[in-house]
Amino acid sequence: MTVAIDAFRGTYLFLSNFYEVAFDVPMLGRVNSSEHAFNALKSSDPQEQQSVLAAATPGEAKQRGRTVTLRSGWEMGGRVQAMQMVLQSKFESDDMRDLLDSTGDAALVEGNTHHDNFWGDCRCGGPRCAVRGTNMLGELLMAERAKDRRVR
Template sequence: MFAGELAFLSNFDQTPFRMPLLDVEVASAEHAFNALKTVDPSQQRYVLEAPTPGESKRRGRWVALRRGWDIGGRVWAMQLVLTAKFTAPALSTLLAGTGDLRLVETNHWHDQFWGSCFCPQHERVPGTNMLGELLMAVRAHHN
């Protein structure tokens, strides 16, 4: 989990940014990601209007998923979200400031796709860390 000096990397970081594909300013990357799960404008609004990133995530569990979501769509969406988020100058500077640091979204909730779980069950098998990999790709593109 991204915390402390790296909290800005978290999708739950509440630094607003413009999400071009949705043509709105979003409250967090979590809001944008969950809104991109669907193509239904009313469901997108419902997710985007959530008062917190956690509530946005909960609302996103009930939307009609866009075609192809589970076969590349979610990675596509996260890539768009992170690219938009780190276009904001302050966030771009913070990301660049991580230098060559390997970014790993550690967690204890068994997410081996977006991060790497460090619970006893998973600690010996690193996760895919897709969020960290995408963050490092965005950082490399901006440097």
């Protein structure tokens, strides 16, 4: 049986896009969280990007990201490419890489109850979430973990 980390809270909060850690992202510079970076990358408008990046919290960055003009191709693979770039940047530092490596071979599943079956797997118990989610965030995290795996 495969061990799974199915909640990005507590010990595993660092896997969440809401984990507050500053890092550099190409095209954006310094960001305060993955949520800030991802939502800023939704737009190609520098003013909209700066508005998202200036948000005081990841939650506020998410809210601001809902109002930006989506860049061309966002829904046709652009959002996955953006998340991949954000995660590569987030886990570039030794400290963050060590945290990600500490998850071993566990399946990483962004379990949630807010009906997000693209980035995660909603466990609300409702009929619309009865089918397992795509868990794209978990898949990208596991791909990042597998890349350049350190020999210990």
